[in-house]
Amino acid sequence: MSSPTLTDKVSKMIYQDILSGEFKPCQKLVVADLKRRYDVGASPIREALVQLSWTKYVSIEPQKGCWVSPVCIDELADLYDSLRTIASVLLKKSIRLGGEEWELDVLTSYHKLSRISLNDENFDWQRWEERQHQFHIALLEGSKSPNMFGFFHDLINQIKRYRYFARNNGLDTRQLEINEYEKILDLVMAKETEQAAEYFDRHLYRSMEQIQTTIENAA
Missing domain, CATH: 1.10.10.10 (Winged helix-like DNA-binding domain superfamily/Winged helix DNA-binding domain)
Known part of the structure; x- marks a missing residue:
């Protein structure tokens, strides 16, 4: 071997x-x-x-x-349905259980993401993607639910293939908005649990729609 x-x-x-x-x-x-x-x-x-x-x-x-593996809109929808369900639970638990160290990790990951200029002609999409991924991870790591978080991580990894496919096939990066991430951060830091979970869910759903549109256009 x-x-x-x-x-x-x-x-x-x-x-x-x-x-x-x-x-x-x-x-x-x-x-x-x-x-x-x-x-x-x-x-x-x-x-x-x-x-x-x-x-x-x-x-x-x-x-x-x-x-x-092929890209499939039905699979994409199923992945995001699962992701949105588990992300809501994990985010609410993180807000309830996360301490100062968790809050610092969330703030740090957002700061790193916000430093990437979306209007730069040399915009580094891969760098943005990895920092966005880390922001999502930081938000949910405070949940103290390793098994559920592991499932979330598996889903994110599968969705990553779809996100890169979309980028390679004409995803309009002008649709990316740092204000969306800032709003999530503000709600989380303010301990507005239900609003934060709802806004994060809309953020994930919007991401799915962008990828779906790209797949349909590439067909």
């Missing part, structure tokens, strides 16, 4: 190539081609593909091969 470190490295490279759009949805992933691309043996390639199938980035069919 190959080294776990090598398998993880290969898995990350394939993962990044899927996010970047180098590998398209439904594209077949041939082990021989991947060996040449990444200059590694067949064993870590196969193990990496199995790892990525666990997170639903790739689909494996016995005796048929492996493909990049």
Whole structure:
């Protein structure tokens, strides 16, 4: 069996190539081609593909091969329905249970996000995406619910593939608004639990609509 470190490295490279759009949805992933691309043996390639199938980035069919998982509006809606349900519970718990350290983490993550200028002609969307992700994580980490938070993290990772697909296929970044994140922050810091949860839910739903529109236009 190959080294776990090598398998993880290969898995990350394939993962990044899927996010970047180098590998398209439904594209077949041939082990021989991947060996040449990444200059590694067949064993870590196969193990990496199995790892990525666990997170639903790739689909494996016995005796048929492996493909990049398709994008599907029905799956997108199901992922966001699940995300919105669990995010509401976690955010309310975070507001109730989170202490000063949690509040500082939320403020810090928002500050880092707000420092990215959306009007910059060299706008770094990937940097924005990662900082937005960290802001969402910070908001919900105060819930002290590791199992539920783990489920949230799994959902976010699956949705990440859809968000990158949308960006690679014409998502209008002018739709991004830092004021939306500031409003969530203000409500959370003010302990306006119901309003914060409602506003965060609308934020997630709006994100889903933007991705859905991009998928429909790309079809």
